[in-house]
Amino acid sequence: MSQDDSLSPDAFAALQARFQQQSRKAQAYYTVMHEAGKVLGGDAAADAWMNAPLAALGGQTPAALVGAGRADDVLAHVRTMKS
Template structure:
């Protein structure tokens, strides 16, 4: 069996940057999920809302917007939704 070779400094830095980017996206996604859950009524309903196209955003889904770094716009929209 061949020994694993250590990552170069550049490869390690690239891997670390990719991990940090994915971590930020996951944190943003769950921040929005946490905000919409009380309005949606459950985690399943909040997840469905995250993946439903919104007319307010020209048919983009909240999940797509969060992936683009637009979680503040989604959170502002959530603040306008009526509470149950």
């Protein structure tokens, strides 16, 4: 990238905000995966669970809910699975 192609401060701030949002989503996803893995017996089972529509979650997948910013709802469901 040449100096003439540099990003404007506003464009750079927008990219930074998008990166931070994606980072938060990734952290939430892996937090849920970790908790589900403890309950379900491992990463492979947690991955399958994350991508399966669940009646308890309104027919949505845990992954979709986490992506929509509802990681707390999914974690609450995982905690009910521990009992």
